[in-house]
Amino acid sequence: MILDPSQVTSDITNVPPRGNAPGILKADALRELFPSSPIKQKKRARPVDSKLISTNNSSHRRQFLQKPTNERITSSYKERAWFQQKIPNSTLSMASQLAFREYFHGAIANSASSAIATTWRRHRRRKVARLEALSAAAVVVQTIYRSQRTQRWFRKYVASVRRSATSIQRMVRSRLARNHAKTHVAAMKKVVEEAKAAQWSQAALRVQVAWRKKKGRIHAAAKRIQHKFRAYRATRLGKAMLATLKLSRRKRERRQAKQKIIAEYLVDSAAAREQEHALMIKVTSNHNAVQGEKDRKTAEAAAAKAERRRLALLAAETTVRHPPQTPLKNKTAGKKGKGEWVEAWDDATNRKYVYNTKTGESKWS
Secondary structure, X not given: OOOOHHHHHHHHHHOOOOOOOOHHHHHHHHHHHOOOOHHHHOOOOOOOOHHHHHHHHHHHHHHHHHOOHHHHHHHHHHHHHHHHHHOOOOOOOHHHHHHXXXXXXXXXXXXXXXXXXXXXXXXXXXXXXXXXXXXXXXXXXXXXXXXXXXXXXXXXXXXXXXXXXXXXXXXXXXXHHHHHHHHXXXXXXXXXXXXXXXXHHHHHHHHHHHHHHHHHHHHHHHHHHHHHHHHHOOOHHHHHHHHHHHHHHHHHHHHHHHHHHHHHHHHHHHHHHXXXXXXXXXXXXXXXXXXXHHHHHHHHHHHHHHHHXXXXXXXXXXXXXXXXXOOOOOOOHHHHOOOOEEEEEEOOOOEEEEEEOOOOOEEEO
């Protein structure tokens, strides 16, 4: 805590004595303890009555208040600075310091540092309150701004949803319209087909009526012809016509008999052809069997020949060819020239070959 020496001097004279020691002695003791204090520059307090003490204090306060503000602030600052320097560097005992602090408890509590701390706390409280108000206002502004942003976003979202719904509805309505148009066209085609069917039915009925009328007229005419023919049959012309009819019947019967003979011949020839075909099938199957056997034997012979050739080539590749071991009669000496080619026999392959004694070449026959 920072103490104001002016307040300390004023409080020293106003504090009542504790115990048996008078208050003036304690003030003198404090002045002896702090000889370089600004307190000794002032007049030493003398034992006077209480009225004088109160008069001196009031005059001191008036003088202190009548000083210019800058001078008063400067002197107060100097006294506080001196006191702050003396308190840490004091050589007083702990008991004296405790007695000092206990004795000047009111002065310390009412010192400038307490006022500064109180003012600072008030300032901090005002600043905190102002910050809280600003924070609350910022929260309100942010809430309004966010609500506006949310409203704008929601309007855009609703607009996009409405556009999507409109496009979907447009697609669905177009599909429904196409389906309705297809259904309507199909219904109209069905109506047209039914109308055409009715027209065809009416036309068919008219054709049937006309045909039946014609058949009726033909039947009536036939009945009249038959009636006239029956009436005319008893006459000579009718007899001639009857003879002609009988002749035509005989011709038809002869033709039918010939056709019957031809049919029987065709049946017999078909049976013969079937027998011939069966025989041909047997001959063909026998020929195929014989040819297959021949082909099999030929294939086996070719496979055996190829195997023998493969084995011979394999033996020729794996067997080291030595010089002729069994020299034979030189039949090709005159042909090959000067007796360098000699005909020899290879026991490994059972084959003859020609060997050149000079160059070491060998030719297989």
